[in-house]
Amino acid sequence: MVTIRLTNSKTRTKEDFVPIDPANVRMYVCGPTVYDRAHLGNARPVVVFDTLYRLLRHVYGADHVTYVRNFTDVDDKINAEALRRQKAGSPGTLEDLIHERTEETIAWYHADMDALGTLRPDHEPRATEYIGQMIAMIQGLIAGGHAYPVEGHVLFRVRSYQDYGKLSGRSIDDMIAGARVEVAPFKEDPMDFVLWKPSSGEEPGWDSPWGKGRPGWHIECSAMAHELLGDSFDIHGGGLDLQFPHHENEIAQSACAHPHGDFAHYWLHNEMLQVEGKKMSKSLGNFFTVRDLLDQGIPGEVIRFVLLMTHYRSPMDWTAEKARQAEATLRKIAEFLESDPLTKPWIDLRYARPPEEFVEALSNDLNTSLALTLLGGYLKKREESHLVGALRLLGFDTERLVEKFSPFSVRSFIAESGSGRTISAHGDAAWNNAQRVDELRGKLETLRTAAMATKDFSAVDAMKSVLVAAGVEVRMSKSGVELVPGPDFDPAKLEAIQ
RNA sequence: GGCGGGUUGGCGGAGAGGUUACGCAGCGGAUUGCAAAUCCGUGAAGACCGGUUCGAUUCCGGUACCCGCCUCCA
Numbered sequence: 001m002v003t004i005r006l007t008n009s010k011t012r013t014k015e016d017f018v019p020i021d022p023a024n025v026r027m028y029v030c031g032p033t034v035y036d037r038a039h040l041g042n043a044r045p046v047v048v049f050d051t052l053y054r055l056l057r058h059v060y061g062a063d064h065v066t067y068v069r070n071f072t073d074v075d076d077k078i079n080a081e082a083l084r085r086q087k088a089g090s091p092g093t094l095e096d097l098i099h100e101r102t103e104e105t106i107a108w109y110h111a112d113m114d115a116l117g118t119l120r121p122d123h124e125p126r127a128t129e130y131i132g133q134m135i136a137m138i139q140g141l142i143a144g145g146h147a148y149p150v151e152g153h154v155l156f157r158v159r160s161y162q163d164y165g166k167l168s169g170r171s172i173d174d175m176i177a178g179a180r181v182e183v184a185p186f187k188e189d190p191m192d193f194v195l196w197k198p199s200s201g202e203e204p205g206w207d208s209p210w211g212k213g214r215p216g217w218h219i220e221c222s223a224m225a226h227e228l229l230g231d232s233f234d235i236h237g238g239g240l241d242l243q244f245p246h247h248e249n250e251i252a253q254s255a256c257a258h259p260h261g262d263f264a265h266y267w268l269h270n271e272m273l274q275v276e277g278k279k280m281s282k283s284l285g286n287f288f289t290v291r292d293l294l295d296q297g298i299p300g301e302v303i304r305f306v307l308l309m310t311h312y313r314s315p316m317d318w319t320a321e322k323a324r325q326a327e328a329t330l331r332k333i334a335e336f337l338e339s340d341p342l343t344k345p346w347i348d349l350r351y352a353r354p355p356e357e358f359v360e361a362l363s364n365d366l367n368t369s370l371a372l373t374l375l376g377g378y379l380k381k382r383e384e385s386h387l388v389g390a391l392r393l394l395g396f397d398t399e400r401l402v403e404k405f406s407p408f409s410v411r412s413f414i415a416e417s418g419s420g421r422t423i424s425a426h427g428d429a430a431w432n433n434a435q436r437v438d439e440l441r442g443k444l445e446t447l448r449t450a451a452m453a454t455k456d457f458s459a460v461d462a463m464k465s466v467l468v469a470a471g472v473e474v475r476m477s478k479s480g481v482e483l484v485p486g487p488d489f490d491p492a493k494l495e496a497i498q
Numbered sequence: 499g500g501c502g503g504g505u506u507g508g509c510g511g512a513g514a515g516g517u518u519a520c521g522c523a524g525c526g527g528a529u530u531g532c533a534a535a536u537c538c539g540u541g542a543a544g545a546c547c548g549g550u551u552c553g554a555u556u557c558c559g560g561u562a563c564c565c566g567c568c569u570c571c572a
Contacts, residue, residue: 046572370511
């Protein structure tokens with residue numbers, strides 16, 4: 001069995017991964033706040049940890065990994081939207097409207113992340129379903145002297161936790177010195193953070209020993225991770241921006257509430273995403289959601305490929321050029337996969353396995369960039385079994401790749417043994433297009449044969465330019481004519497040919 | 499201000515204390531009616547200054563620049 005090695009933020013070193021229980025490897029990843037469409041930055045950790053999830057399943061067995069990713073459905077932005085709808089006359093209580101909004105957002109999230117080829121986690125708990133556990137946990141923290149109620153709030157006492165700041169490499173005193181935050185007057189210490197806060201009439205609230213209120217942001221992950229994964233579990237993941245304060249606070253709460261456990265053993269943080277060299281932000285006008293990209297016709301597989309091109313601990317830049325390269329590579333792969341089985345050795349691809357070196361690349365702190373390089377090697381060497389095994393482990397469905405990136409091709413061949421033509425198509429729409437293009441292929445071939453005799457190629461060139469304009473690649477050689485649709489293939493433009 | 503990370507060839511992007519990364523683009527060639535695709539070949543790097551070492555792009559220190567977090571953004 002390969003040894004997985006992961007860079008643990010807790011120790012700042014790359015460590016051998018040793019699960020608490022190899023029969024049940026447990027991973028928790030911070031999920032989205034469901035107030036709007038997921039943007040591309042949200043997608044990065046989803047794809048990164050999906051890849052880790054797939055690797056863990058590969059190494060320990062699909063039934064021996066438990067992956068939890070939460071939905072944060074308690075949030076001011078959600079409240080604001082629900083309130084806006086209520087004031088606009090939508091029926092139902094505020095709680096109903098909040099639920100409506102979060103349901104809608106979760107459905108979008110699932111659709112968008114599915115398009116990126118990510119597996120659904122084993123559990124997707126919602127904060128609102130774990131309020132009871134959060135209240136119980138807060139009560140325990142108060143009883144243990146780690147938290148204190150004041151003015152309807154409950155605050156966590158950071159000075160009660162020795163190791164506060166260890167994960168993010170900060171000291172409480174340094175942070176106070178450089179703090180730019182306004183400190184609520186009722187805090188014992190400026191760094192104390194909210195576990196519970198009161199709700200006004202316009203905000204959702206739950207009854208608690210401290211009055212009607214709602215949980216602070218950090219407690220939900222602690223409560224849900226504990227409920228679903230226990231006192232101690234293996235991996236906790238999320239974006240680097242969550243390292244402080246979110247993860248720091250999670251550790252403090254969990255460690256103090258469950259002193260017999262040690263919470264997560266390995267903390268993984270992915271670096272941030274940039275767009276054309278700049279931070280993605282609405283003010284710079286380079287902000288976009290995953291749905292925006294999909295709607296622009298950039299396939300989810302391309303987005304996934306681009307995200308995997310850069311190691312997860314490096315800042316990653318989304319550029320149009322990278323998307324172009326990823327698309328070109330996926331097209332080459334698809335074209336090879338769909339190519340005539342008679343031209344390559346027959347293998348039962350159902351049992352294709354990724355090569356050892358490929359698994360090792362991923363096992364070395366999820367080196368997806370190196371993995372993609374190896375993948376390119378299998379393509380070049382036409383090692384179909386290796387290629388398919390590697391693609392699957394990386395989360396690419398080979399049949400979908402063919403349907404999307406090489407839907408059909410038509411070709412004629414002239415050989416000593418005779419001549420003929422082949423059509424390959426995947427899916428009904430592709431078949432119809434292939435039929436139409438094949439007619440044109442026949443016509444082009446006739447024109448070309450005539451032109452070879454007369455040396456007048458003008459008719460051939462005219463037809464070729466229309467095909468190219470319609471996004472069809474034209475390949476003519478001694479052995480025949482081949483037409484392959486490119487990424488911009490537009491069947492409507494073929495009508496220009498009579 | 500405090501803390502953390504980064505700086506590799508035209509572009510993207512890895513590994514490794516010493517031997518070709520790789521991809522894209524470029525260039526040369528094969529092939530082609532032309533082209534495309536494909537194949538073969540090829541130049542090009544390690545921000546700056548010091549140190550350790552027989553030898554550093556790879557380890558250590560400093561400088562510059564960039565980025566992130568400290569504000570319930572992944």
